[in-house]
Amino acid sequence: MQTRIRERELAKLTHRIGDAFFDTVESCQPHVLQAEWWHDWLMNQWMRDEELKVQTFRLIDALPALRSDEEIARHLREYLSFTRDGQRDAHAASADSPGGVQAANGEPPLRNLIAAAVGFRNPRGLWARCAARAARSAAIRMARTFIAGRDPDEAEQTIRAMRNRQLAFTIDVLGEAAVSESEAEAYQRTYLHLINELCRHAESWPHEPLTDLGDGVPIPKVNVSVKLTSIYSKLDPIAADAVCAAVKDRLRPLLRAGMRHGAHIHIDMEHYAVKDLTLRICREVFCESEFRDYPHFGIVLQAYLKDGDRDVADTVEWVRRRGTPIWVRLVKGAYWDTETVLARQRHWPCPVWEQKWQSDACYERMTRVLLENHEHICGAFASHNIRSLSHALALRQLLDVPRHRFELQMLYGMGDPLKRACVRMGERCRVYT
Known part of the structure:
Protein backbone atom coordinates (compact mmCIF):
# COMPACT_ATOMS: atom_id res chain seq x y z
CA MET A 1 0.00 0.00 0.00
CA PRO A 30 41.68 11.20 5.40
CA HIS A 31 44.32 13.21 7.26
CA VAL A 32 47.25 14.83 5.46
CA LEU A 33 49.59 12.41 7.22
CA GLN A 34 47.79 9.40 5.74
CA ALA A 35 48.78 7.83 2.42
CA GLU A 36 45.13 7.97 1.29
CA TRP A 37 45.19 11.78 1.46
CA TRP A 38 48.22 12.00 -0.81
CA HIS A 39 46.79 9.43 -3.21
CA ASP A 40 43.54 11.40 -3.47
CA TRP A 41 45.38 14.69 -3.88
CA LEU A 42 47.58 13.33 -6.67
CA MET A 43 44.62 11.76 -8.49
CA ASN A 44 42.67 15.02 -8.29
CA GLN A 45 45.60 16.99 -9.70
CA TRP A 46 46.03 14.44 -12.46
CA MET A 47 42.36 14.41 -13.45
CA ARG A 48 42.23 18.21 -13.70
CA ASP A 49 44.77 18.20 -16.54
CA GLU A 50 42.82 16.79 -19.48
CA GLU A 51 45.80 16.33 -21.82
CA LEU A 52 47.93 14.74 -19.12
CA LYS A 53 45.04 12.42 -18.21
CA VAL A 54 44.59 11.30 -21.83
CA GLN A 55 48.31 10.74 -22.35
CA THR A 56 48.54 8.75 -19.12
CA PHE A 57 45.67 6.47 -20.10
CA ARG A 58 47.30 5.92 -23.50
CA LEU A 59 50.52 4.94 -21.77
CA ILE A 60 48.69 2.57 -19.41
CA ASP A 61 46.96 1.00 -22.40
CA ALA A 62 50.34 0.31 -23.99
CA LEU A 63 52.14 -0.93 -20.85
CA PRO A 64 51.12 -4.63 -21.00
CA ALA A 65 52.78 -4.95 -24.42
CA LEU A 66 56.08 -3.39 -23.29
CA ARG A 67 58.60 -6.05 -22.25
CA SER A 68 61.70 -4.14 -21.20
CA ASP A 69 62.60 -1.12 -19.11
CA GLU A 70 64.00 0.50 -22.25
CA GLU A 71 60.67 0.15 -24.10
CA ILE A 72 58.78 1.60 -21.14
CA ALA A 73 61.28 4.46 -20.84
CA ARG A 74 60.88 5.36 -24.52
CA HIS A 75 57.11 5.38 -24.21
CA LEU A 76 57.29 7.46 -21.02
CA ARG A 77 59.33 10.10 -22.81
CA GLU A 78 57.12 10.07 -25.91
CA TYR A 79 53.81 10.26 -24.03
CA LEU A 80 54.65 12.45 -21.04
CA SER A 81 57.33 14.95 -22.10
CA PHE A 82 56.26 18.60 -22.16
CA THR A 83 58.05 21.80 -23.20
CA ARG A 84 58.81 24.49 -20.67
CA ASP A 85 55.63 26.34 -21.64
CA GLY A 86 53.58 23.25 -20.78
CA GLN A 87 53.05 21.99 -24.34
CA ARG A 88 53.65 18.32 -25.03
CA ASP A 89 56.79 17.54 -27.02
CA ALA A 90 58.42 14.12 -27.06
CA HIS A 91 61.86 15.64 -27.68
CA ALA A 92 61.73 18.73 -25.47
CA ALA A 93 62.47 17.34 -22.01
CA SER A 94 66.07 16.73 -21.13
CA ALA A 95 68.24 16.20 -18.10
CA ASP A 96 69.29 19.83 -18.41
CA SER A 97 65.77 21.15 -17.77
CA PRO A 98 64.60 19.60 -14.50
CA GLY A 99 62.43 22.35 -13.15
CA GLY A 100 59.87 23.40 -15.72
CA VAL A 101 57.82 26.56 -15.37
CA GLN A 102 56.27 27.61 -12.11
CA ALA A 103 52.56 28.00 -11.55
CA ALA A 104 51.25 31.43 -10.59
CA ASN A 105 51.29 30.47 -6.91
CA GLY A 106 54.88 29.19 -7.11
CA GLU A 107 53.91 25.51 -7.20
CA PRO A 108 55.37 23.55 -10.16
CA PRO A 109 52.56 22.34 -12.44
CA LEU A 110 52.20 18.57 -12.24
CA ARG A 111 52.90 18.07 -15.94
CA ASN A 112 56.24 19.88 -15.56
CA LEU A 113 57.23 17.73 -12.60
CA ILE A 114 56.43 14.66 -14.68
CA ALA A 115 58.30 16.07 -17.67
CA ALA A 116 61.34 16.53 -15.45
CA ALA A 117 61.05 12.94 -14.23
CA VAL A 118 61.04 11.62 -17.80
CA GLY A 119 63.61 14.10 -19.05
CA PHE A 120 66.37 11.52 -19.55
CA ARG A 121 68.32 11.45 -22.82
CA ASN A 122 69.37 7.81 -22.79
CA PRO A 123 66.49 5.28 -22.43
CA ARG A 124 69.06 2.68 -21.34
CA GLY A 125 70.51 4.81 -18.55
CA LEU A 126 70.02 4.44 -14.80
CA TRP A 127 67.57 7.36 -14.62
CA ALA A 128 65.48 5.88 -17.43
CA ARG A 129 65.44 2.41 -15.84
CA CYS A 130 64.33 3.86 -12.50
CA ALA A 131 61.57 5.87 -14.20
CA ALA A 132 60.39 2.77 -16.10
CA ARG A 133 60.22 0.65 -12.96
CA ALA A 134 58.45 3.43 -11.08
CA ALA A 135 55.88 3.68 -13.90
CA ARG A 136 55.26 -0.07 -13.86
CA SER A 137 54.91 -0.05 -10.07
CA ALA A 138 52.52 2.93 -10.18
CA ALA A 139 50.35 1.19 -12.79
CA ILE A 140 50.15 -1.92 -10.61
CA ARG A 141 49.21 0.17 -7.56
CA MET A 142 46.55 1.99 -9.57
CA ALA A 143 45.12 -1.32 -10.79
CA ARG A 144 44.94 -2.60 -7.21
CA THR A 145 42.96 0.52 -6.31
CA PHE A 146 40.14 -0.60 -8.62
Whole structure:
Protein backbone atom coordinates (compact mmCIF):
# COMPACT_ATOMS: atom_id res chain seq x y z
CA MET A 1 0.00 0.00 0.00
CA GLN A 2 1.46 3.34 -1.05
CA THR A 3 1.86 6.19 1.43
CA ARG A 4 0.94 9.68 0.26
CA ILE A 5 3.97 11.94 0.51
CA ARG A 6 3.90 15.72 0.66
CA GLU A 7 6.51 17.18 -1.65
CA ARG A 8 7.49 19.91 0.79
CA GLU A 9 8.02 17.35 3.54
CA LEU A 10 10.17 15.23 1.21
CA ALA A 11 12.25 18.24 0.15
CA LYS A 12 12.89 19.32 3.75
CA LEU A 13 13.85 15.83 4.86
CA THR A 14 16.13 15.35 1.83
CA HIS A 15 17.86 18.63 2.65
CA ARG A 16 18.26 17.73 6.33
CA ILE A 17 19.67 14.27 5.54
CA GLY A 18 21.96 15.80 2.91
CA ASP A 19 23.39 18.30 5.41
CA ALA A 20 24.06 15.50 7.90
CA PHE A 21 25.57 13.39 5.12
CA PHE A 22 27.97 16.17 4.08
CA ASP A 23 29.00 16.78 7.70
CA THR A 24 29.66 13.07 8.23
CA VAL A 25 31.64 12.78 4.99
CA GLU A 26 33.76 15.76 6.04
CA SER A 27 34.57 14.07 9.34
CA CYS A 28 35.56 10.90 7.43
CA GLN A 29 38.11 12.58 5.16
CA PRO A 30 41.68 11.20 5.40
CA HIS A 31 44.32 13.21 7.26
CA VAL A 32 47.25 14.83 5.46
CA LEU A 33 49.59 12.41 7.22
CA GLN A 34 47.79 9.40 5.74
CA ALA A 35 48.78 7.83 2.42
CA GLU A 36 45.13 7.97 1.29
CA TRP A 37 45.19 11.78 1.46
CA TRP A 38 48.22 12.00 -0.81
CA HIS A 39 46.79 9.43 -3.21
CA ASP A 40 43.54 11.40 -3.47
CA TRP A 41 45.38 14.69 -3.88
CA LEU A 42 47.58 13.33 -6.67
CA MET A 43 44.62 11.76 -8.49
CA ASN A 44 42.67 15.02 -8.29
CA GLN A 45 45.60 16.99 -9.70
CA TRP A 46 46.03 14.44 -12.46
CA MET A 47 42.36 14.41 -13.45
CA ARG A 48 42.23 18.21 -13.70
CA ASP A 49 44.77 18.20 -16.54
CA GLU A 50 42.82 16.79 -19.48
CA GLU A 51 45.80 16.33 -21.82
CA LEU A 52 47.93 14.74 -19.12
CA LYS A 53 45.04 12.42 -18.21
CA VAL A 54 44.59 11.30 -21.83
CA GLN A 55 48.31 10.74 -22.35
CA THR A 56 48.54 8.75 -19.12
CA PHE A 57 45.67 6.47 -20.10
CA ARG A 58 47.30 5.92 -23.50
CA LEU A 59 50.52 4.94 -21.77
CA ILE A 60 48.69 2.57 -19.41
CA ASP A 61 46.96 1.00 -22.40
CA ALA A 62 50.34 0.31 -23.99
CA LEU A 63 52.14 -0.93 -20.85
CA PRO A 64 51.12 -4.63 -21.00
CA ALA A 65 52.78 -4.95 -24.42
CA LEU A 66 56.08 -3.39 -23.29
CA ARG A 67 58.60 -6.05 -22.25
CA SER A 68 61.70 -4.14 -21.20
CA ASP A 69 62.60 -1.12 -19.11
CA GLU A 70 64.00 0.50 -22.25
CA GLU A 71 60.67 0.15 -24.10
CA ILE A 72 58.78 1.60 -21.14
CA ALA A 73 61.28 4.46 -20.84
CA ARG A 74 60.88 5.36 -24.52
CA HIS A 75 57.11 5.38 -24.21
CA LEU A 76 57.29 7.46 -21.02
CA ARG A 77 59.33 10.10 -22.81
CA GLU A 78 57.12 10.07 -25.91
CA TYR A 79 53.81 10.26 -24.03
CA LEU A 80 54.65 12.45 -21.04
CA SER A 81 57.33 14.95 -22.10
CA PHE A 82 56.26 18.60 -22.16
CA THR A 83 58.05 21.80 -23.20
CA ARG A 84 58.81 24.49 -20.67
CA ASP A 85 55.63 26.34 -21.64
CA GLY A 86 53.58 23.25 -20.78
CA GLN A 87 53.05 21.99 -24.34
CA ARG A 88 53.65 18.32 -25.03
CA ASP A 89 56.79 17.54 -27.02
CA ALA A 90 58.42 14.12 -27.06
CA HIS A 91 61.86 15.64 -27.68
CA ALA A 92 61.73 18.73 -25.47
CA ALA A 93 62.47 17.34 -22.01
CA SER A 94 66.07 16.73 -21.13
CA ALA A 95 68.24 16.20 -18.10
CA ASP A 96 69.29 19.83 -18.41
CA SER A 97 65.77 21.15 -17.77
CA PRO A 98 64.60 19.60 -14.50
CA GLY A 99 62.43 22.35 -13.15
CA GLY A 100 59.87 23.40 -15.72
CA VAL A 101 57.82 26.56 -15.37
CA GLN A 102 56.27 27.61 -12.11
CA ALA A 103 52.56 28.00 -11.55
CA ALA A 104 51.25 31.43 -10.59
CA ASN A 105 51.29 30.47 -6.91
CA GLY A 106 54.88 29.19 -7.11
CA GLU A 107 53.91 25.51 -7.20
CA PRO A 108 55.37 23.55 -10.16
CA PRO A 109 52.56 22.34 -12.44
CA LEU A 110 52.20 18.57 -12.24
CA ARG A 111 52.90 18.07 -15.94
CA ASN A 112 56.24 19.88 -15.56
CA LEU A 113 57.23 17.73 -12.60
CA ILE A 114 56.43 14.66 -14.68
CA ALA A 115 58.30 16.07 -17.67
CA ALA A 116 61.34 16.53 -15.45
CA ALA A 117 61.05 12.94 -14.23
CA VAL A 118 61.04 11.62 -17.80
CA GLY A 119 63.61 14.10 -19.05
CA PHE A 120 66.37 11.52 -19.55
CA ARG A 121 68.32 11.45 -22.82
CA ASN A 122 69.37 7.81 -22.79
CA PRO A 123 66.49 5.28 -22.43
CA ARG A 124 69.06 2.68 -21.34
CA GLY A 125 70.51 4.81 -18.55
CA LEU A 126 70.02 4.44 -14.80
CA TRP A 127 67.57 7.36 -14.62
CA ALA A 128 65.48 5.88 -17.43
CA ARG A 129 65.44 2.41 -15.84
CA CYS A 130 64.33 3.86 -12.50
CA ALA A 131 61.57 5.87 -14.20
CA ALA A 132 60.39 2.77 -16.10
CA ARG A 133 60.22 0.65 -12.96
CA ALA A 134 58.45 3.43 -11.08
CA ALA A 135 55.88 3.68 -13.90
CA ARG A 136 55.26 -0.07 -13.86
CA SER A 137 54.91 -0.05 -10.07
CA ALA A 138 52.52 2.93 -10.18
CA ALA A 139 50.35 1.19 -12.79
CA ILE A 140 50.15 -1.92 -10.61
CA ARG A 141 49.21 0.17 -7.56
CA MET A 142 46.55 1.99 -9.57
CA ALA A 143 45.12 -1.32 -10.79
CA ARG A 144 44.94 -2.60 -7.21
CA THR A 145 42.96 0.52 -6.31
CA PHE A 146 40.14 -0.60 -8.62
CA ILE A 147 40.60 -4.39 -8.86
CA ALA A 148 40.00 -6.60 -5.82
CA GLY A 149 42.25 -9.48 -6.86
CA ARG A 150 43.51 -11.79 -9.58
CA ASP A 151 41.64 -14.86 -8.30
CA PRO A 152 38.98 -15.77 -5.71
CA ASP A 153 41.53 -16.27 -2.92
CA GLU A 154 43.08 -12.84 -3.47
CA ALA A 155 39.65 -11.24 -3.84
CA GLU A 156 38.55 -12.90 -0.61
CA GLN A 157 41.28 -11.07 1.29
CA THR A 158 39.98 -7.77 -0.09
CA ILE A 159 36.43 -8.76 0.85
CA ARG A 160 37.49 -9.63 4.40
CA ALA A 161 39.09 -6.20 4.71
CA MET A 162 35.88 -4.54 3.51
CA ARG A 163 33.75 -6.57 5.90
CA ASN A 164 36.07 -5.54 8.72
CA ARG A 165 35.06 -1.97 7.83
CA GLN A 166 31.37 -3.01 7.91
CA LEU A 167 31.02 -2.82 4.12
CA ALA A 168 29.07 -5.37 2.07
CA PHE A 169 30.18 -6.29 -1.44
CA THR A 170 29.09 -7.46 -4.84
CA ILE A 171 31.84 -8.88 -7.02
CA ASP A 172 32.21 -9.11 -10.78
CA VAL A 173 34.67 -10.96 -12.99
CA LEU A 174 36.98 -8.45 -14.64
CA GLY A 175 36.84 -8.42 -18.43
CA GLU A 176 35.06 -7.19 -21.50
CA ALA A 177 32.49 -8.97 -23.66
CA ALA A 178 33.50 -12.46 -24.76
CA VAL A 179 34.50 -12.60 -28.43
CA SER A 180 34.18 -16.37 -28.88
CA GLU A 181 32.13 -19.19 -27.40
CA SER A 182 35.23 -20.83 -25.96
CA GLU A 183 36.01 -17.59 -24.12
CA ALA A 184 32.37 -17.28 -22.97
CA GLU A 185 32.42 -20.84 -21.62
CA ALA A 186 35.64 -20.03 -19.78
CA TYR A 187 33.97 -16.97 -18.22
CA GLN A 188 31.04 -19.14 -17.14
CA ARG A 189 33.43 -21.57 -15.43
CA THR A 190 35.16 -18.62 -13.76
CA TYR A 191 31.86 -17.33 -12.39
CA LEU A 192 30.95 -20.80 -11.09
CA HIS A 193 34.34 -21.13 -9.43
CA LEU A 194 33.99 -17.66 -7.91
CA ILE A 195 30.54 -18.42 -6.47
CA ASN A 196 31.62 -21.76 -5.02
CA GLU A 197 34.90 -20.49 -3.57
CA LEU A 198 33.49 -17.34 -2.01
CA CYS A 199 30.64 -19.28 -0.44
CA ARG A 200 33.17 -21.73 0.99
CA HIS A 201 35.20 -18.85 2.43
CA ALA A 202 32.05 -17.14 3.73
CA GLU A 203 31.47 -19.96 6.21
CA SER A 204 34.40 -18.62 8.24
CA TRP A 205 33.56 -14.91 7.97
CA PRO A 206 32.54 -13.34 11.30
CA HIS A 207 28.93 -12.21 11.48
CA GLU A 208 28.52 -8.48 10.79
CA PRO A 209 25.03 -7.19 11.69
CA LEU A 210 25.18 -4.09 9.48
CA THR A 211 25.94 -6.09 6.33
CA ASP A 212 24.34 -9.45 7.11
CA LEU A 213 21.02 -8.42 8.68
CA GLY A 214 18.25 -5.94 7.98
CA ASP A 215 15.61 -5.60 10.69
CA GLY A 216 16.59 -9.09 11.81
CA VAL A 217 16.18 -10.59 8.32
CA PRO A 218 19.31 -12.44 7.06
CA ILE A 219 21.00 -11.03 3.95
CA PRO A 220 23.33 -13.23 1.83
CA LYS A 221 26.99 -12.67 2.65
CA VAL A 222 28.04 -13.52 -0.92
CA ASN A 223 26.80 -11.31 -3.75
CA VAL A 224 28.01 -11.88 -7.33
CA SER A 225 27.27 -9.65 -10.34
CA VAL A 226 27.20 -11.28 -13.79
CA LYS A 227 27.57 -9.66 -17.21
CA LEU A 228 25.60 -11.57 -19.85
CA THR A 229 28.00 -10.46 -22.62
CA SER A 230 30.78 -12.31 -20.82
CA ILE A 231 28.99 -15.69 -20.72
CA TYR A 232 27.63 -15.57 -24.28
CA SER A 233 29.53 -14.09 -27.22
CA LYS A 234 26.62 -13.48 -29.60
CA LEU A 235 24.27 -11.31 -27.56
CA ASP A 236 22.53 -9.86 -30.61
CA PRO A 237 18.92 -8.58 -30.41
CA ILE A 238 18.39 -9.36 -34.10
CA ALA A 239 18.12 -13.07 -33.24
CA ALA A 240 16.35 -12.47 -29.94
CA ASP A 241 14.57 -15.82 -29.50
CA ALA A 242 17.65 -17.94 -30.20
CA VAL A 243 19.89 -15.68 -28.11
CA CYS A 244 17.51 -15.75 -25.13
CA ALA A 245 17.41 -19.54 -25.17
CA ALA A 246 21.20 -19.82 -25.40
CA VAL A 247 21.92 -17.25 -22.67
CA LYS A 248 19.41 -18.84 -20.29
CA ASP A 249 21.13 -22.20 -20.79
CA ARG A 250 24.44 -20.55 -19.90
CA LEU A 251 22.94 -18.65 -16.95
CA ARG A 252 20.98 -21.41 -15.20
CA PRO A 253 24.05 -23.19 -13.72
CA LEU A 254 25.09 -19.89 -12.09
CA LEU A 255 21.63 -19.36 -10.64
CA ARG A 256 21.55 -22.94 -9.34
CA ALA A 257 24.95 -22.48 -7.70
CA GLY A 258 23.74 -19.29 -6.05
CA MET A 259 20.58 -20.98 -4.77
CA ARG A 260 22.51 -24.01 -3.52
CA HIS A 261 24.75 -21.79 -1.39
CA GLY A 262 22.19 -19.13 -0.49
CA ALA A 263 24.13 -16.46 -2.41
CA HIS A 264 22.78 -13.44 -4.26
CA ILE A 265 23.18 -13.38 -8.06
CA HIS A 266 22.77 -10.02 -9.77
CA ILE A 267 22.60 -9.52 -13.54
CA ASP A 268 24.43 -6.40 -14.70
CA MET A 269 23.11 -3.98 -17.31
CA GLU A 270 25.43 -2.97 -20.13
CA HIS A 271 25.08 -0.88 -23.30
CA TYR A 272 21.72 0.21 -24.66
CA ALA A 273 21.68 -2.16 -27.65
CA VAL A 274 21.28 -5.17 -25.33
CA LYS A 275 19.14 -3.52 -22.65
CA ASP A 276 15.77 -4.91 -23.71
CA LEU A 277 17.28 -8.31 -24.42
CA THR A 278 18.89 -8.40 -20.97
CA LEU A 279 15.61 -7.51 -19.28
CA ARG A 280 13.74 -10.13 -21.29
CA ILE A 281 16.24 -12.85 -20.34
CA CYS A 282 16.02 -11.94 -16.65
CA ARG A 283 12.24 -11.76 -16.63
CA GLU A 284 11.90 -15.12 -18.34
CA VAL A 285 14.50 -17.10 -16.41
CA PHE A 286 13.62 -15.66 -12.98
CA CYS A 287 9.98 -16.69 -13.54
CA GLU A 288 10.80 -20.30 -14.35
CA SER A 289 9.39 -22.67 -11.73
CA GLU A 290 12.89 -23.64 -10.58
CA PHE A 291 13.83 -20.04 -9.75
CA ARG A 292 10.53 -18.24 -9.19
CA ASP A 293 10.49 -18.44 -5.40
CA TYR A 294 14.12 -17.46 -4.79
CA PRO A 295 14.34 -13.89 -3.40
CA HIS A 296 18.06 -13.28 -3.91
CA PHE A 297 18.22 -12.42 -7.62
CA GLY A 298 18.62 -8.91 -8.99
CA ILE A 299 18.65 -6.73 -12.09
CA VAL A 300 19.91 -3.24 -12.94
CA LEU A 301 17.99 -0.24 -14.28
CA GLN A 302 19.70 2.84 -15.73
CA ALA A 303 18.37 6.34 -15.05
CA TYR A 304 20.39 8.05 -17.79
CA LEU A 305 18.18 6.31 -20.37
CA LYS A 306 15.10 8.06 -21.68
CA ASP A 307 13.42 4.65 -21.31
CA GLY A 308 14.03 4.73 -17.54
CA ASP A 309 10.51 5.64 -16.44
CA ARG A 310 8.99 2.99 -18.68
CA ASP A 311 11.53 0.36 -17.61
CA VAL A 312 10.85 0.85 -13.91
CA ALA A 313 7.06 0.72 -14.42
CA ASP A 314 7.38 -2.48 -16.48
CA THR A 315 9.67 -3.98 -13.84
CA VAL A 316 7.18 -3.32 -11.04
CA GLU A 317 4.42 -4.97 -13.05
CA TRP A 318 6.63 -7.98 -13.84
CA VAL A 319 7.72 -8.50 -10.21
CA ARG A 320 4.10 -8.35 -9.09
CA ARG A 321 3.34 -11.21 -11.48
CA ARG A 322 6.42 -13.15 -10.35
CA GLY A 323 5.14 -13.07 -6.79
CA THR A 324 8.57 -13.10 -5.10
CA PRO A 325 10.49 -9.86 -4.43
CA ILE A 326 13.55 -9.10 -6.51
CA TRP A 327 16.41 -6.64 -6.08
CA VAL A 328 16.77 -3.68 -8.44
CA ARG A 329 20.06 -1.80 -8.50
CA LEU A 330 19.38 1.72 -9.73
CA VAL A 331 22.33 3.42 -11.43
CA LYS A 332 22.76 6.55 -13.53
CA GLY A 333 24.66 4.61 -16.22
CA ALA A 334 28.26 4.14 -17.34
CA TYR A 335 28.10 4.31 -21.15
CA TRP A 336 26.98 7.90 -21.76
CA ASP A 337 29.88 8.87 -24.04
CA THR A 338 29.59 5.69 -26.10
CA GLU A 339 25.82 5.98 -26.49
CA THR A 340 25.88 9.63 -27.56
CA VAL A 341 28.73 9.17 -30.05
CA LEU A 342 27.16 6.05 -31.55
CA ALA A 343 23.77 7.74 -31.94
CA ARG A 344 25.38 10.76 -33.60
CA GLN A 345 27.44 8.64 -35.98
CA ARG A 346 24.47 6.54 -37.07
CA HIS A 347 21.90 9.35 -37.05
CA TRP A 348 19.80 7.54 -34.47
CA PRO A 349 17.70 9.13 -31.72
CA CYS A 350 19.92 9.51 -28.67
CA PRO A 351 18.82 6.95 -26.03
CA VAL A 352 20.33 8.84 -23.08
CA TRP A 353 19.48 12.16 -21.50
CA GLU A 354 21.77 14.85 -22.92
CA GLN A 355 21.96 16.90 -19.69
CA LYS A 356 23.13 15.65 -16.30
CA TRP A 357 20.18 17.24 -14.49
CA GLN A 358 17.82 15.19 -16.62
CA SER A 359 19.53 11.97 -15.53
CA ASP A 360 19.45 13.12 -11.91
CA ALA A 361 15.74 13.94 -12.13
CA CYS A 362 14.97 10.59 -13.76
CA TYR A 363 16.98 8.84 -11.02
CA GLU A 364 14.79 10.46 -8.36
CA ARG A 365 11.57 9.56 -10.18
CA MET A 366 12.68 5.95 -10.52
CA THR A 367 13.81 5.89 -6.87
CA ARG A 368 10.34 6.90 -5.81
CA VAL A 369 8.62 4.24 -7.91
CA LEU A 370 10.89 1.52 -6.55
CA LEU A 371 10.43 2.52 -2.91
CA GLU A 372 6.68 3.02 -3.25
CA ASN A 373 6.57 -0.63 -4.33
CA HIS A 374 8.86 -2.02 -1.63
CA GLU A 375 6.44 -4.87 -0.95
CA HIS A 376 7.55 -6.31 -4.29
CA ILE A 377 10.97 -4.74 -4.95
CA CYS A 378 14.14 -4.36 -2.87
CA GLY A 379 15.98 -1.17 -3.84
CA ALA A 380 19.75 -0.81 -4.12
CA PHE A 381 20.65 2.79 -4.87
CA ALA A 382 24.05 3.08 -6.51
CA SER A 383 25.51 6.57 -6.63
CA HIS A 384 28.29 8.78 -5.33
CA ASN A 385 25.96 11.81 -5.49
CA ILE A 386 24.94 12.86 -1.98
CA ARG A 387 21.75 14.54 -3.23
CA SER A 388 20.60 11.32 -4.94
CA LEU A 389 21.43 9.20 -1.90
CA SER A 390 19.78 11.65 0.52
CA HIS A 391 16.61 11.66 -1.57
CA ALA A 392 16.51 7.84 -1.43
CA LEU A 393 17.10 7.88 2.34
CA ALA A 394 14.34 10.45 2.84
CA LEU A 395 11.87 8.38 0.82
CA ARG A 396 12.89 5.25 2.73
CA GLN A 397 12.07 7.02 5.99
CA LEU A 398 8.76 8.52 4.82
CA LEU A 399 7.58 5.27 3.23
CA ASP A 400 8.76 3.14 6.17
CA VAL A 401 10.73 0.80 3.91
CA PRO A 402 12.17 -2.21 5.81
CA ARG A 403 15.96 -2.16 6.08
CA HIS A 404 16.32 -5.60 4.54
CA ARG A 405 14.81 -4.17 1.35
CA PHE A 406 17.00 -1.09 1.05
CA GLU A 407 20.69 -0.39 0.68
CA LEU A 408 23.19 2.03 -0.84
CA GLN A 409 25.88 0.96 -3.28
CA MET A 410 29.18 2.50 -4.41
CA LEU A 411 32.16 1.62 -6.58
CA TYR A 412 35.31 -0.05 -5.30
CA GLY A 413 38.29 2.30 -5.26
CA MET A 414 36.23 5.50 -5.28
CA GLY A 415 34.69 7.73 -2.62
CA ASP A 416 35.94 5.96 0.50
CA PRO A 417 34.96 8.86 2.82
CA LEU A 418 31.40 8.53 1.46
CA LYS A 419 31.38 4.82 2.29
CA ARG A 420 32.70 5.48 5.79
CA ALA A 421 29.97 8.08 6.25
CA CYS A 422 27.29 5.54 5.28
CA VAL A 423 28.60 3.13 7.91
CA ARG A 424 28.66 5.84 10.59
CA MET A 425 25.07 6.69 9.70
CA GLY A 426 24.10 3.04 10.17
CA GLU A 427 23.33 2.39 6.50
CA ARG A 428 24.26 -0.79 4.68
CA CYS A 429 26.68 0.14 1.91
CA ARG A 430 27.54 -2.46 -0.72
CA VAL A 431 30.71 -1.97 -2.75
CA TYR A 432 30.70 -2.98 -6.43
CA THR A 433 34.03 -4.79 -6.66
